[in-house]
Amino acid sequence: MSEVKINTKRKLGFISKNIYGQFAEHLGRCIYEGLYVGEDSDIPNTNGIRNDVVAALKELDVPVLRWPGGCFADDYHWRDGIGPKEDRPYMVNTNWGGVVENNHFGTHEFFELCEQLGCEPYICGNVGSGTVQEMRDWIEYMTFDGDSPLANERKKNGREKPFKLKYFGVGNENWGCGGDMRPEYYADEFRRFCVFLRNYGDEPLYKIAGGPNSGDTNWMEVVLRNAKHAMSGISWHNYTYEGDWDHKGESYTFDENGWYSNMMDVERLREQLDQQLAVMNVVDPECKVDLIIDEWGNWFNVMPGTNPGFLYQQNTMRDAVSGMVLLHMFQEHCDRVKMANIAQMVNVLQSMVLTEGEKMIVTPTYHLFRMMKTHQDSERVDTFYDAKAYEFNGRKIPKISISSSVKDNALTITIANTRLDEDEELEIEIDREYSEISAQVLTAADMCDFNTFDEPEKVKPSALDAKLSGNKIKVTIPKMSVSSIVLK
């Protein structure tokens, strides 16, 4: 039996709901088929957007959605995606499978999707192959309320009132697919682009600089030192694998070694997060620049028989468990981490939803986001526990990961057990009493279980037996599981 002590009076920072953000790129079947099927499709839709997928995603209270990429963003020209669909030019999606992109999902369709989901839009602009003029014009087209050729063009295309846009990324992975730049060069480019990104609406644009990849602290330092005055946030991308980039592993056929290697990679990310935050704390001690983790998640080999450029993978309990540990990590650093966008929302990498024609299923990661949503916009509170770290290939992995937060007098406690072979009995003592408890657990008979179109509910949450008495809870957290306890 392990003891957990929660002090709800000791507030440790505000957990922005945007940590539970999503990412949708023109990649594989994410946009086309996954989210957008067009008005003429037999699949039930509203203005071309799938009703079943929107209904499922609305359950997650998606706070913010990043679009159109990813690598696609630095090859995207917004003018191709406005106006009558039959007049929109085609392009080749050179980043992702070389397929033809018909541009039927463009700016207006993206805002329509955000409106249907009830989330904030976050657009990533094109630095790599675009111009300053193109980017400045896009902002005016979207957000200017007055009489200008660009605003009038938007009105002619069916949107009288300006779109509300706060979050804007100035390029994506500009050290790689976004232009193969050096940080000194990107910092100067970022400054130049930002001068022309005007504020037309009531709220100033929240400009996000293209940040480093995983452990590249030099990029972080150079871009911050040279351009921090112009940015509200800087992005950071860090994917987790079974091994590393060259040894991604399979998404649904793995052994114990594959399970623990992924948990170990999560700990590699923890170290790199600490390193990036240390650099930020030195260069920006006033904490003016937020860290925006706008691409994260498990990246495994594509499903056999699928287009290698579409990055389609399955999703098991391993994704839910490592996902919870990572979300807890982001919550621990909520003073600096103000947004995170898991890659990607539908049919790519660590997705919430998978589709096959008119069929749709939700994944273990979907259930995870649903179980954790009460953390959104809450106050993180002091939680003391023994993580019971064990060793795997020389790296310490915590057996138990816990995070607690309060909002509107309710306390949420989420708990992951990363071990495959041992349950954990917990006695949780809280500094005050609650009268109501509801508790859920997500686990599976086998670590490789996943949902399929034939068996869509193989992995789904069930009630967790958590006994509340006064200010104490007794609960057993099963091996390879994620749990959520809400007290009122």
Ligand code: AHR
């Ligand atoms: O999410 C897939 C790709 O990973 C994105 O397009 C890119 O930014 C990253 O390398």
